[in-house]
Amino acid sequence: MEANRFDEIYWPLRITYGAIPLLAGLDKFVGLLADWEAYLHPALARLLPVAPETFMGIVGVVEIAVGLAVLTRATRLGAWLAAGWLVAIALQLAAAGILDVAVRDLAMAVGAYSLARLAEARGEALWPHRSASGAAHPVHG
Numbered sequence: 001m002e003a004n005r006f007d008e009i010y011w012p013l014r015i016t017y018g019a020i021p022l023l024a025g026l027d028k029f030v031g032l033l034a035d036w037e038a039y040l041h042p043a044l045a046r047l048l049p050v051a052p053e054t055f056m057g058i059v060g061v062v063e064i065a066v067g068l069a070v071l072t073r074a075t076r077l078g079a080w081l082a083a084g085w086l087v088a089i090a091l092q093l094a095a096a097g098i099l100d101v102a103v104r105d106l107a108m109a110v111g112a113y114s115l116a117r118l119a120e121a122r123g124e125a126l127w128p129h130r131s132a133s134g135a136a137h138p139v140h141g
Contacts, residue, residue, distance in 0.1 A: 006118060006121065006122055009118060010115070010118050010119070010122065013079075013111060013114065013115040013118065014070060014071070014075055014115060014119075015071075016111070017067075017070045017078070017079055017082050017111065017112050017115050018067050018068070018070035018071035018075075018078070019067065019071070020067070021063040021064070021066045021067035021070070021082060021085075022063070022064055022067025022068060022071070023067075024060075024063050025059075025060040025061065025062070025063030025064035025065075025066075025067060026060065026064060027060070028056045028057060028059055028060025028063070029057065029060055036056045036059075037052045037053065037056055039092075039093060039096070039098060039101070040052055040055070040056070040092075040096070041092055041093075041095050041096035042096075043095075044092060044095075044096075062085070063085075066078050066081045066082050066085060069081065070082060070115070072128075073128040074127070074128050075115070075119045075124055076116055076119035076120055076124045076125065076126050077126050077127060077128075079112050079113070079115040079116035079119060080112075080113075080116045080126075082109075082112035082115075083109045083110075083112035083113040083116060084109075086105045086106070086108050086109035086112060087105075087106065087109045089102075089105050090102040090103075090105040090106045090109065093105065
């Protein structure tokens with residue numbers, strides 16, 4: 001019964017925090033959902049060693065990696081990365097004065113944090129091929 005109750009919470013969070021970063025990351029290359037560069041603080045854009053378009057491509061790759069981590073065997077790690085990433089994005093958005101989206105991203109960070117803690121409660125390892133306690137599992141071929 002307890003595992004089933006966790007599953008009712010775990011799977012919607014896992015699918016959401018896997019699919020959304022994956023789709024947002026892919027969209028950095030096609031631009032159907034948003035003009036992503038509009039969310040980049042101008043002062044930050046000036047500090048970048050690359051063009052804003054290139055930076056958004058790098059952001060897209062990171063988001064794709066986080067989404068895949070959540071959807072695969074690294075759910076707990078991916079959820080922690082998503083939570084941190086969302087807080088960083090929210091801070092950048094707040095500095096740019098885009099407060100409504102910053103607040104939304106902070107709320108999403110809480111959801112990603114919740115997924116990470118739930119994955120831990122389910123006994124999932126932080127790193128694939130390790131137990132929740134961090135001990136290495138033997139690899140079976």
